[in-house]
Amino acid sequence: MSSEVERRLEALFAEAPEPDPGAGEEALHRALRTLHPAAPARRGLRTAVLAFAAAVVLLVIAAGSLAAAGALHVSFGVKTKPRATIRLVLPKGASGVAAIVDGRLSVVTNDGLGLQGRPVSAAALSPRALYVAAGIGDSLVAMAPDGRRAWSHPAGGKVVAIAWAPDGFRIAYVVHVGHRFVLRVIYGNGIHDTTIDRSVRPVRPSWRADSLAVAYVGGGGRAVVYDLGHLSRDIVGTSAPVTHLAFAPVGRRLLVATPDSAVLGGKTLATGEVEALGWFHGRPAAAFPGVTHAIVRSFGAGGQHVDAFAVPGTVVGFSGGLVVVHTPTRVLAGWREKTVGTLLTLQRRSAVEDVAIG
Amino acid sequence: MRNARRGDREAAAALFRRYWRDAWRAAYAITGRRSLADDVAADGFERAFAALGRFDDRRPFGPWLHRIVANRALDLLRAERRLSDEELPDTPDFAPAHTVGDRGLLASVVELSLERRVVVVLRYGVGMTPKQIADALDLPVGTVNSRLARALEQLREALEVEHVE
Numbered sequence: 202m203s204s205e206v207e208r209r210l211e212a213l214f215a216e217a218p219e220p221d222p223g224a225g226e227e228a229l230h231r232a233l234r235t236l237h238p239a240a241p242a243r244r245g246l247r248t249a250v251l252a253f254a255a256a257v258v259l260l261v262i263a264a265g266s267l268a269a270a271g272a273l274h275v276s277f278g279v280k281t282k283p284r285a286t287i288r289l290v291l292p293k294g295a296s297g298v299a300a301i302v303d304g305r306l307s308v309v310t311n312d313g314l315g316l317q318g319r320p321v322s323a324a325a326l327s328p329r330a331l332y333v334a335a336g337i338g339d340s341l342v343a344m345a346p347d348g349r350r351a352w353s354h355p356a357g358g359k360v361v362a363i364a365w366a367p368d369g370f371r372i373a374y375v376v377h378v379g380h381r382f383v384l385r386v387i388y389g390n391g392i393h394d395t396t397i398d399r400s401v402r403p404v405r406p407s408w409r410a411d412s413l414a415v416a417y418v419g420g421g422g423r424a425v426v427y428d429l430g431h432l433s434r435d436i437v438g439t440s441a442p443v444t445h446l447a448f449a450p451v452g453r454r455l456l457v458a459t460p461d462s463a464v465l466g467g468k469t470l471a472t473g474e475v476e477a478l479g480w481f482h483g484r485p486a487a488a489f490p491g492v493t494h495a496i497v498r499s500f501g502a503g504g505q506h507v508d509a510f511a512v513p514g515t516v517v518g519f520s521g522g523l524v525v526v527h528t529p530t531r532v533l534a535g536w537r538e539k540t541v542g543t544l545l546t547l548q549r550r551s552a553v554e555d556v557a558i559g
Numbered sequence: 560m561r562n563a564r565r566g567d568r569e570a571a572a573a574l575f576r577r578y579w580r581d582a583w584r585a586a587y588a589i590t591g592r593r594s595l596a597d598d599v600a601a602d603g604f605e606r607a608f609a610a611l612g613r614f615d616d617r618r619p620f621g622p623w624l625h626r627i628v629a630n631r632a633l634d635l636l637r638a639e640r641r642l643s644d645e646e647l648p649d650t651p652d653f654a655p656a657h658t659v660g661d662r663g664l665l666a667s668v669v670e671l672s673l674e675r676r677v678v679v680v681l682r683y684g685v686g687m688t689p690k691q692i693a694d695a696l697d698l699p700v701g702t703v704n705s706r707l708a709r710a711l712e713q714l715r716e717a718l719e720v721e722h723v724e
Contacts, residue, residue, distance in 0.1 A: 233571060
């Protein structure tokens with residue numbers, strides 16, 4: 202009977218479906234991009250390398266002996282400054298914080314997990330900071346906060362912006378493919394990657410609070426809301442180009458910024474160059490650059506001005522209900538309940554690309 | 560193969576075209592989903608091409624590629640199970656869409672546990688020997704043989720029940 206089952210199994214699999222031709226072409230394109238020529242093995246070269254290595258070992262032993270005897274001070278190679286360790290401090294009540302400084306990601310969570318200095322192109326924390334999604338090489342990678350990979354998905358280009366949906370089930374990401382930026386949405390477990398728009402701007406998308414819609418900046422510079430339930434697309438009637446956008450943490454209101462204004466539901470809240478945009482104390486808020494300080498303004502439901510305060514430095518963003526500010530030597534977070542804390546200390550001229558508090 | 564290892568894109572493309580269909584079908588047979596098979600097979604080729612410089616070209620490329628594809632598929636399925644037990648079904652979706660005649664056997668294959676299903680797929684779908692499967696999955700050959708035997712026994716019992724009914 203087993204041989205009969207085996208025969209039927211072979212017949213069953215022989216009739217399995219064929220791959221789509223389009224999938225093959227895309228896979229071929231991606232695979233060829235990873236091709237590296239193998240280094241030719243040359244006996245002569247290998248012998249020379251071995252001889253050189255042996256000479257170096259002898260030299261080290263000899264120099265070490267002399268150094269131990271105090272007869273010689275030895276130093277090899279160019280002295281390189283060790284890369285500074287990023288010491289992230291978790292804000293009170295937060296599940297985790299992630300920062301990209303000089304192209305390297307560091308994460309710390311309230312479970313005591315953390316990772317240091319992983320080169321990434323973009324990153325986003327999942328809800329409750331259980332995972333971090335990051336652009337690594339030409340892939341989108343989900344990792345536990347200690348760096349263990351949950352999955353890796355070939356993105357076909359450099360991932361430039363990532364946003365994890367509030368329910369944790371989906372991730373929207375913008376990837377640079379050829380001369381275009383493409384918006385895709387993938388399940389939180391790394392499957393069902395779907396292209397939403399083949400021409401978008403490299404601006405971080407924003408998820409609606411119910412996780413059923415994602416806002417992004419289309420190729421024409423207008424804000425677009427894509428509804429995943431109805432598979433419909435609505436262009437938000439704001440003049441282009443939109444530079445930032447942020448859905449409210451509760452409800453369906455979308456806050457957008459253009460180069461010279463902050464707009465909520467078609468109503469201009471404030472004019473001026475918008476440095477960062479988000480929601481603070483549940484209210485729409487925008488940061489405007491000043492000479493030495495940035496000004497953070499928040500607005501009421503009707504768009505009226507509610508509050509304004511100055512912060513020292515550049516506002517990186519609004520995250521975890523806090524204002525995140527970059528000064529020459531520190532990244533600060535706070536101004537909720539008037540408290541401010543240091544998230545991390547920096548070397549001067551460090552580039553702070555992103556900070557997310559989950 | 561040698562030209563592909565040296566970075567010759569045409570040779571690499573020829574290698575891809577020769578093995579893509581089998582790799583995709585293996586990925587599909589394990590995962591049971593077209594979209595996942597596309598990703599797994601593409602990812603398998605990316606990893607294989609990225610590591611081509613380290614590949615011993617005296618060995619056959621197919622089993623090595625299948626090893627990568629099978630492990631990638633398993634990783635994804637396990638991650639999927641771990642990350643979203645409630646969101647996604649554990650069983651593949653090829654049963655309703657697949658139009659082969661042996662629906663009874665297909666339904667029984669779908670009912671196999673992931674561990675048993677994979678060895679069955681690699682043995683009868685891809686044509687790998689138990690030794691090759693053991694190498695691909697990093698398992699002892701005895702474990703592969705026992706999983707195959709138990710899977711066949713389970714399938715046989717299921718088909719007997721179907722026959723009686």
